[in-house]
Each structure stands twice: as C-alpha cells, then as structure tokens.
Amino acid sequence: xxxxxxxxxxxxxxxxxxxxxxxxxxxxxxxxxxxxxxxxxxxxxxxxxxxxxxxxxxxxxxxxxxxxxxxxxxxxxxxxxxxxxxxxxxxxxxxxxxxxxxxxxxxxxxxxxxxxxxxxxxxxxxxxxxxxxxxxxxxxxxxxxxxxxxxxxxxxxxxxxxxxxxxxxxxxxxxxxxxxxxxxxxxxxxxxxxxxxxxxxxxxxxxxxxxxxxxxxxxxxxxxxxxxxxxxxxxxxxxxxxxxxxxxxxxxxxxxxxxxxxxxxxxxxxxxxxxxxxxxxxxxxxxxxxxxxxxxxxxxxxxxxxxxxxxxxxxxxxxxxxxxxxxxxxxxxxxxxxxxxxxxxxxxxxxxxxxxxxxxxxxxxxxxxxxxxxxxx
Amino acid sequence: xxxxxxxxxxxxxxxxxxxxxxxxxxxxxxxxxxxxxxxxxxxxxxxxxxxxxxxxxxxxxxxxxxxxxxxxxxxxxxxxxxxxxxxxxxxxxxxxxxxxxxxxxxxxxxxxxxxxxxxxxxxxxxxxxxxxxxxxxxxxxxxxxxxxxxxxxxxxxxxxxxxxxxxxxxxxxxxxxxxxxxxxxxxxxxxxxx
Numbered sequence: 001x002x003x004x005x006x007x008x009x010x011x012x013x014x015x016x017x018x019x020x021x022x023x024x025x026x027x028x029x030x031x032x033x034x035x036x037x038x039x040x041x042x043x044x045x046x047x048x049x050x051x052x053x054x055x056x057x058x059x060x061x062x063x064x065x066x067x068x069x070x071x072x073x074x075x076x077x078x079x080x081x082x083x084x085x086x087x088x089x090x091x092x093x094x095x096x097x098x099x100x101x102x103x104x105x106x107x108x109x110x111x112x113x114x115x116x117x118x119x120x121x122x123x124x125x126x127x128x129x130x131x132x133x134x135x136x137x138x139x140x141x142x143x144x145x146x147x148x149x150x151x152x153x154x155x156x157x158x159x160x161x162x163x164x165x166x167x168x169x170x171x172x173x174x175x176x177x178x179x180x181x182x183x184x185x186x187x188x189x190x191x192x193x194x195x196x197x198x199x200x201x202x203x204x205x206x207x208x209x210x211x212x213x214x215x216x217x218x219x220x221x222x223x224x225x226x227x228x229x230x231x232x233x234x235x236x237x238x239x240x241x242x243x244x245x246x247x248x249x250x251x252x253x254x255x256x257x258x259x260x261x262x263x264x265x266x267x268x269x270x271x272x273x274x275x276x277x278x279x280x281x282x283x284x285x286x287x288x289x290x291x292x293x294x295x296x297x298x299x300x301x302x303x304x305x306x307x308x309x310x311x312x313x314x315x316x317x318x319x320x321x322x323x324x325x326x327x328x329x330x331x332x333x334x335x336x337x338x339x340x341x342x343x344x345x346x347x348x349x350x351x352x353x354x355x356x357x358x359x360x361x362x363x364x365x366x367x368x369x370x371x372x373x374x375x376x377x
Numbered sequence: 378x379x380x381x382x383x384x385x386x387x388x389x390x391x392x393x394x395x396x397x398x399x400x401x402x403x404x405x406x407x408x409x410x411x412x413x414x415x416x417x418x419x420x421x422x423x424x425x426x427x428x429x430x431x432x433x434x435x436x437x438x439x440x441x442x443x444x445x446x447x448x449x450x451x452x453x454x455x456x457x458x459x460x461x462x463x464x465x466x467x468x469x470x471x472x473x474x475x476x477x478x479x480x481x482x483x484x485x486x487x488x489x490x491x492x493x494x495x496x497x498x499x500x501x502x503x504x505x506x507x508x509x510x511x512x513x514x515x516x517x518x519x520x521x522x523x524x525x526x527x528x529x530x531x532x533x534x535x536x537x538x539x540x541x542x543x544x545x546x547x548x549x550x551x552x553x554x555x556x557x558x559x560x561x562x563x564x565x566x567x568x569x570x571x
Binding site: 310326329330333334336339340341342343344345359362363366367369370 | 396420426429430432433434436437438439440441442449450451452455
C-alpha cells in the first residue's frame, strides 16, 4: 500500500454569523478542517466525513511533525483504502463547539472578551451540518459524491441528506441511529452530572481558575467507554483478570484489569478533552431527532432525502444497535430510496465502526468503488 | 443445468418496470439482470456476508437480514413482484414466509427443489433419501429442511388463498410443462392473492 504524504490541518474564518437552532448565533468563528486527495476538475469527487463525539478533523494520515498522531479513521480512508483518496477528495471539518481548534468553549467570546466556557451556545447536529456546508461552499463544492459518518457522525450524514438533499449523491451512515433512546440519554446525563458536579467545574468557567474538572471528565469518559464495548469483548479482553496475584481487600485500590483500563482511558481523555465540549456534544446527541417535527414519523422525516444510502450496523453494538439502523433502513424503504444495509456480525460493540473488520471494510470499499465508477461514467 | 438459463426464464415472468423484492437474493445476479434488461428496481434480502458483498459490488440494493425474522421492514403491498427462489425450502417457517411474501407483494414467484422428481422417487423407493444435483446434500447436513413437491405447493397455495397464475417445472435449464411433478427437478410458481 502506498504511503501517503503527511497531511496538514487548515482553517477557515467566517465573519458572517451562523444562526443556530437555539435562536442564538455564532457571530464570528473559525473552523478547522483537513482534506486528502485531489478535487477533480468537475468538482464531483468530494466526500465529506463527519466526526463523532471525541474525534476531530484529523481523520486520516499523519502530520509531518507528529508521526504518531494517526487520523482516527485512517484504516478506512487513504490511498488504496476503502474510501480511496486516490479517487476521492475527502474533507473533514471540526465542528463548532469542539475542542480541536474550531471555535469552541475555550475560545474568547467576542461579546465579553472572556472565554465562552458554558456560555458557548448549544449547538445541534443541524447547526454542524450548516457550518460544514459553508466550508464546502468556500471550497467550491456544490455537490458531494458522498457524505459519510459513524455514530454521531452518521447522524450528521443522515441530517445532511435532509437539510441539503441535493448536495450529495450518496450517504454512508454507519453504527448510527435516528435518535437516542432513553438509555442513551441516561448515559449522557450521568456523564454530564459527573462533570458539572466536579468542584473544579466552576459553572463551566474553570479556565479563569486555572483548573479543569478532570475527575468529572474522567468519570464521564469511563461511562462512555463502557458503552462503546460489548460485554463479550470486555470479557475477552479483561475477564476477571486481577492486577496483582493476590486480592488486596481494598475498596479504593485497583483490583481488576478492567478498572485499570477504564481509569487509564479516563485519565488520557481528560488530559486533552474539554469538559464544556463534552457537555455540548452529548447534548447535540440527545437533541438529534429528525422525526420530531413529523410527529415521530421517521418515514415522513426522511421523505426529503434523495441520496442513495449505505447503512451499516454491528450486531454487538448495544449503544446504537442494529435495531436503530433498521429503523433508518425501513424509513428509506418506505420512501422507495435506494439503500443497501450490512449488518456486520462483529464482536467489538459500538467501537467496531472504528476497527478494521474485513466484512465491514469490504462492503464500504465495494460501495465506494461504485461511486467512483459513476464519476467516470 | 444452466443457472443462467433458469434465471432468464424466471426473469421473463417479471413484468417490465416492476418494483421487485428478491428474498434470498444471493449475489444479486437476478436483481442486476432485472435492472439491466427489464428496467426493474428493488431490493434483495440476503443473510450471507460474502453474498451481501457480491450484491453491493454489483450495485444492487441488498439488505442483510435473516428471513426467519420475517419481513417487518416491508409494508403491505409495497412491491409489484416478490421473488423467493430456491430459498423457501431453507426456512423453518415456510408457510408464514409464504404469507409474508403475499402480504408485501402483488405477485409472488417462488422456486424450490421438487422432491417428487422421478430420480428422487427412485432413490426413496430404494430406501434412501435422494442425493442429486439439485438436492446435493445428505439427509443429516442438508440446509433444505422443508422438502416438498410440485403437487404439494398447489395445496399449500390453495390453503393460503393464493391464486396460481403460472406453474411449471425447470430441469437442466429447460421449462417442463408436461408432468412437472415427475419430470422436473425444480418447481416454479407464480401467484397472487385471491
């Protein structure tokens, strides 16, 4: 497989305000993004990749000065990979409210001269899609070959087909859902309470105090991480393995490997992720519900979509279970849209969408190859 | 036996421009044929990973589902034609599946191995379960858990209020209209709800 050259992040500044679903506006903002591959002369080979909760615009490749910082979907996207950047021009935008460079809670609020903190306006999936559309406008891309995303990114891909139905020919919606279940929202709420009740949260204005609500963010991540894994994969990876040979009969010390793993993941996450961003993104997840304006009828909501779809789910994903993907498929069938659906029997739970499973990648590769063939037709 | 010839014969039963659902669509070859030659649009349902991939490669709409779990994805009368070729005999709930087929489609087309084909009868007369080109499995490892005959299907169709529009046998890629219950290895029925 050819080694791609190093990639680099770019930024775009927008002086024109972005109206948000909440009624607030983002007055002045910057969006980080990355692109891979080359936009063809017809500007018809662009694929927008939407990122999920804790990811950024760095979706593929490595930076020249950070050879270990590999893009989060690098196993799927790159030269010769299932989404082949030798054929497609791939764009990924860091959403506003995030903490990877696009305007977010840690940036200065032009109205106050202080960091937004918890005053950063609540953003929705629809708002993100609008922001991404502005990046595409500037890049001169009127119609995408495809929009693609996993999990929360899949929600954005789905929303794209409803907000800008004529701006893409295909949508790939992977390990996603048409809205969160009560159980999903419950997990998000526990995570948010962990953050908000951390004494270092300071009502969301912790930047001024020179602290971060590390404990809350750590617990939030630990909870999230449990929901990304399947019972089986956790059992296979950790089981009841102890850290030491003997029990220490302590309620505070780490006894089991799974505890050690979760604490490690939590600590790692809390070192780079912003607490206000976590609150914002989990709320965007909670709010996403395109059927809400259609009395809960997803088929009516999806009647606007014109794209052809590939929907993928994973059998052991209990956070966004196959049942939820089938709801999307059913709504598309009701509207007589073109859709293929792969239900991959992978053991890894929700995380499977980020992993390299040959059946999953095979289907995505085949689907993308057909999109590429259409471009040359 | 020419798989291709059999497929062409089946495709000819599908009116042009139909909205089709192919249950157990395999690698999507029939769907692609119906799309390219008869201007049909529709979906295939398939469980096997490799076949789902082959269908996606062909550019047909494939939905990876287990037919044993029913057709709840599909609304009543949502297809002109529902095909179920060489699949019915693999399903535990054959009768329910037939009813589902009739529910979602205006016309149903099914094919299945005819257990009453004369070489099968001979083998049973000799005291052994048949092993043939169409039924190549031993009794203990066969996926064909429902073995029926051409004549049996007429009775099942009648019981379920289905009107037979056409019925014939297939053997070695040829249509068998004379004594198909005896002379054909495969039974084909085209029916609608009464």
